[in-house]
Amino acid sequence: MSDTFRFDAVTDRFSLPLLFAAQAHKEVFHNEALARIDALIHAAVMGEQNAPPPDPDVAECWLVADAPTGAWEDHPGAVAMFHGGEWVFADPVPGMRIFNRSTRQFTVFCGEWMKPAIFEEPSGGLHVDAEARVAIRALVSALQAAGIYPAA
Numbered sequence: 167m168s169d170t171f172r173f174d175a176v177t178d179r180f181s182l183p184l185l186f187a188a189q190a191h192k193e194v195f196h197n198e199a200l201a202r203i204d205a206l207i208h209a210a211v212m213g214e215q216n217a218p219p220p221d222p223d224v225a226e227c228w229l230v231a232d233a234p235t236g237a238w239e240d241h242p243g244a245v246a247m248f249h250g251g252e253w254v255f256a257d258p259v260p261g262m263r264i265f266n267r268s269t270r271q272f273t274v275f276c277g278e279w280m281k282p283a284i285f286e287e288p289s290g291g292l293h294v295d296a297e298a299r300v301a302i303r304a305l306v307s308a309l310q311a312a313g314i315y316p317a318a
Contacts (some may be wrong), residue, residue, distance in 0.1 A: 174197075179237065201249045204269060206256055213268035214279075222248040230255070235257065243279060270310070270317040282315055 182199040189195070204225070210220075214229040214304065218237050226248045230238045237253050238246055244255040245264065245296065258275035265272050266281075273281045288299060309315035 171304075196253075202247065202254065203257060206245070206294070209264040211245065212267055213263050213266060217247065218253060224248060229266065229273070237260075265313060270313060271315065272313040282309075284316060 181203055184195070196288045209227065211227045211229045212230050216231040216233050216238070217235045218228070219226070228246045230241050230244045230246050232239075232242050234242050238244075238255075241257075241307065244257050247254045258277055258279070262275040263272055269281075271281060273279050287302060306315060310317045
């Protein structure tokens with residue numbers, strides 16, 4: 167199985183290997199596709215960083231940050247999956263959604279990875295509305311529970 171052939175026979179969205187008639191070692195292509203599907207369905211990553219972890223677990227997934235180094239160097243924004251002793255990458259497609267375990271927050275790809283920024287909850291002020299602050303805190307808690315806003 168050469169790299170040239172491997173890239174010519176893949177699906178359009180996630181580069182899953184395709185089988186073809188009279189192909190030898192179909193199980194290699196099939197197993198590779200299953201491993202990628204396993205990582206991408208209901209995708210969850212350990213976190214987002216620029217460098218691969220030194221000793222990743224099998225099937226560990228990470229979101230590659232904007233300035234990648236090492237084995238991730240040419241894959242900014244990709245989902246990195248550790249499979250078969252090496253890193254395999256899936257380029258994001260519009261609408262792709264992953265769960266970041268470290269921030270307990272969903273991130274959506276719309277040309278770039280999008281997530282809400284952390285904001286300062288109101289404090290102080292000339293006139294303090296205690297009921298409004300309780301409502302804001304409840305709204306933030308609900309957004310955190312839904313994985314929309316990062317957990318504190």
